[in-house]
Amino acid sequence: MGNSKYRLPYDLHMHSCLSPCGDMDMTPNNIAGMCAVKELKIIALTDHNTGRNVPALLKTASEYGLIVIPGMELTTMEEVHVVCLFPEAENLLEFDRFVYEHLIKVRNRPEFFGEQVQMDENDEPVAEEPYLLINATDITFDGVHDLVQSFGGLAIPAHLDKSTTSLLSNLGFIPPDSKFTCAEIKDPERIDALKEEHPYLQGCRIITDSDAHNLADIAEPVRFLEFDTEEPSPAEILRLLETPDR
Numbered sequence: 001m002g003n004s005k006y007r008l009p010y011d012l013h014m015h016s017c018l019s020p021c022g023d024m025d026m027t028p029n030n031i032a033g034m035c036a037v038k039e040l041k042i043i044a045l046t047d048h049n050t051g052r053n054v055p056a057l058l059k060t061a062s063e064y065g066l067i068v069i070p071g072m073e074l075t076t077m078e079e080v081h082v083v084c085l086f087p088e089a090e091n092l093l094e095f096d097r098f099v100y101e102h103l104i105k106v107r108n109r110p111e112f113f114g115e116q117v118q119m120d121e122n123d124e125p126v127a128e129e130p131y132l133l134i135n136a137t138d139i140t141f142d143g144v145h146d147l148v149q150s151f152g153g154l155a156i157p158a159h160l161d162k163s164t165t166s167l168l169s170n171l172g173f174i175p176p177d178s179k180f181t182c183a184e185i186k187d188p189e190r191i192d193a194l195k196e197e198h199p200y201l202q203g204c205r206i207i208t209d210s211d212a213h214n215l216a217d218i219a220e221p222v223r224f225l226e227f228d229t230e231e232p233s234p235a236e237i238l239r240l241l242e243t244p245d246r
């Protein structure tokens, strides 16, 4: 009895074969299987500007007891990457349609950028996306928090400490009127330094994910989120994520 907590290992940022840069081995079944082998519990698939491989992953991952948070890695107009997580696939797919309308449309050149394959739960290709998904959208960073929230989701600036495609690399600072309360960094050893340099982050929960583009790079079970239950719903997980650490 008492206040025992469940520490659930997570990885909330990875790419499937629908991202041009994602390895073709990153199929829904392979991702679910590898996450299970690595003994992760909470995962999110976050392809660039699309969520269309998430429904297949939801089906395959349930067999392994994994909790999948429907997700996408949005590219803003400033080429800032933002991990967007949603409580339900419906929220994500609605957001997917919105983002697709706002994607700057340039045809993909698979031989150069890589293939963009949408799959079903049997890893059968069902569509090849013709437009390059890593392109920017015309969605600005300053509106992204409220926008994602209007679809029921949570916006998390991605890999803040990355030298390209991050909020800090592309804007150079954290806009003081920002609203995000969760941010992702690549190198957890830099948390204290980053919080000192950017006091805004002191009011945030900081997470670290793999940003895996191939199966081997999916995270080991070394980072955890704590819950009162062993089976939190995606909505409960999002509520925890948007709550600062302290």
Ligand SMILES: [Zn+2]
Pocket: 073, 081, 158, 159, 165
């Ligand atoms: Zn990114």
Ligand SMILES: [Zn+2]
Pocket: 013, 014, 015, 073, 211
């Ligand atoms: Zn990524």
